[in-house]
């Protein structure tokens with residue numbers, strides 16, 4: 001890496017950047033910088049020369065070109081909800097944080113061809129609303145959707161609760177507009193479902209976490225809205241039953257099964273005990289609960305009847321012990337709030353060593369058993385909280401050290417538990433980063449587990465786009 005040492009001080013840089021984005025688009029005030037130099041969990045904190053907020057692709061290109069000429073590193077930032085320190089600058093204070101928040105226009109919506117083109121600073125919820133306004137669905141959905149931006153979603157290849165039916169963010173992107181580290185603008189967004197004209201360059205930027213360029217706009221797929229969505233929660237005895245229940249529902253309803261989320265007993269109890277306003281879904285907390293959604297897209301087909309019937313037969317087959325089918329929106333939302341409140345309840349309960357991992361759903365029972373044994377060997381008496389998107393094989397698997405309560409986990413314990421869990425993930429041909437990305441948090445883990453050839457190719461890609469290492473340094477590669 002041959003990054004130049006910047007000569008400009010923060011205020012000199014800000015003055016020169018103001019000539020591109022206007023005085024309102026750049027700041028060095030500590031109180032303005034504060035929320036932009038730390039991550040969502042407050043786990044990573046850095047410093048920045050200044051914060052710049054361009055309002056157009058031309059301004060992004062001019063800013064990047066200006067900074068590149070001076071050898072100044074850039075940290076692209078969306079809603080800053082990354083849980084891996086991906087959008088947080090390092091402690092040198094040399095980098096400029098480039099926020100996309102002013103680039104928040106919906107450029108066009110095409111309900112006929114099921115397309116939407118948006119600027120990358122659009123909040124995810126706004127993209128969903130724009131689709132809804134024309135009777136369409138943009139299916140990406142996650143708990144941070146009121147804050148995260150579509151550019152951040154694309155840069156992290158976000159997952160969420162509807163991957164089972166609609167895939168990851170990568171599956172929803174038809175075209176990208178990107179400002180490269182040189183300041184050049186790559187292609188315009190295109191709405192083609194088929195395009196085999198050589199390398200599909202846009203794919204490189206999806207999940208690149210801002211290390212190859214700044215995404216300024218995207219053309220995304222829209223879908224028909226379901227006529228009916230039925231939400232239910234089922235109580236299951238173990239993980240094997242949970243996975244069989246998923247396949248049973250899919251036998252009945254095919255890819256109309258939109259969501260299949262897991263909540264372990266400890267996770268459910270934490271929500272019920274620590275957060276107000278929740279009613280227990282079952283008389284007794286089961287070992288595992290699954291929150292599921294089945295949609296109907298056809299006139300005359302009742303998803304409600306299908307779910308009732310399918311769950312009744314699942315119960316006869318011993319796949320679920322109890323089930324609540326939401327009667328109305330309010331009850332459906334109450335079930336969803338239980339799932340969405342798990343991270344907050346867990347945060348309030350104290351320290352946990354968190355893992356965001358995935359394996360094939362069929363391997364989840366043996367994977368979790370093997371993980372319990374591996375964790376017990378490293379940290380006897382530790383508990384495991386499980387929740388997440390079981391339908392697509394991704395789990396939040398959080399290890400609670402015995403008796404630690406609110407205390408910090410010593411870094412060496414954290415590292416040993418991580419390595420133990422990630423070794424088991426790897427032995428099950430899984431991923432150590434299912435959906436939250438690498439950022440700063442998992443960079444060393446990534447380089448430990450990826451094959452030497454993968455690492456060489458990733459390095460070569462990074463060097464060919466960003467030979468001076470100015471684009472989001474210290475993340476991923």
Ligand SMILES: Cc1cc2nc3c(=O)[nH]c(=O)nc-3n(C[C@H](O)[C@H](O)[C@H](O)COP(=O)(O)OP(=O)(O)OC[C@H]3O[C@@H](n4cnc5c(N)ncnc54)[C@H](O)[C@@H]3O)c2cc1C
Nearest residue numbers: 078079080081082086149151152153155158159160210215
């Ligand atoms: C409560 C909560 C729930 C969550 N649930 C989920 C979930 O279910 N599934 C899931 O996948 N994630 C989840 N996340 C993680 C997070 O919301 C996602 O990773 C999201 O996609 C990040 O979007 P953002 O706009 O906040 O990106 P940021 O945090 O701002 O940035 C993330 C990365 O993308 C880069 N970046 C941002 N914008 C651009 C751009 N325009 N061009 C180039 N690079 C850019 C940044 O440099 C950084 O590396 C959750 C987070 C929270 C706090």
